[in-house]
Amino acid sequence: AQSVTQLGSHVSVSEGALVLLRCNYSSSVPPYLFWYVQYPNQGLQLLLKYTSAATLVKGINGFEAEFKKSETSFHLTKPSAHMSDAAEYFCAVSDDGGATNKLIFGTGTLLAVQP
């Protein structure tokens, strides 16, 4: 069965610094991978997704992620953090290789951005 592991439940960076949020996946089939962001008291918003078209995926708000099969990773990065990036970030994998598309989420990483 598919699963994702997010390393670091809390990450703190300074404004302008690099953001790196880690996600490793486990999948018996080529995975579909997603990063979602949740701002306080809001629903989840898709940042980006990997569907095998390209290993480097660019998303909204300057975020990108690289799919590395050899490392079973899909880490999320942003070159320069902004105060508005403070939120909780979830990595997810689409289960069953696409049969149902239900999402299996990681435990989330809360990103704090210090001025």
Add this chain to the structure above:
Amino acid sequence: DSGVTQTPKHLITATGQRVTLRCSPRSGDLSVYWYQQSLDQGLQFLIQYYNGEERAKGNILERFSAQQFPDLHSELNLSSLELGDSALYFCASSDWTGGGETQYFGPGTRLLVL
């Protein structure tokens, strides 16, 4: 705004009661998913409907049930509520059920069981 609407936004009820959460998917989306977000369990998939039919089931308790109506809106029914059912319940929709399809999430219904 994702285009997915959920009502009510907040719900406070007592143990043993029954509640119904409602979700309207984005226009044109045939697939509806329900997820539960709690502090101890995280974000968990509950159930999926596609064009009125149940498509997949996750960690959904027997006390919970759902359905999708001909107009494609969906309802999640929670009965014999327990304190541990307090959580944020999200609905998401997509236009089909294929792998890699983006799911659009509603703002959620926050349920508090006292």
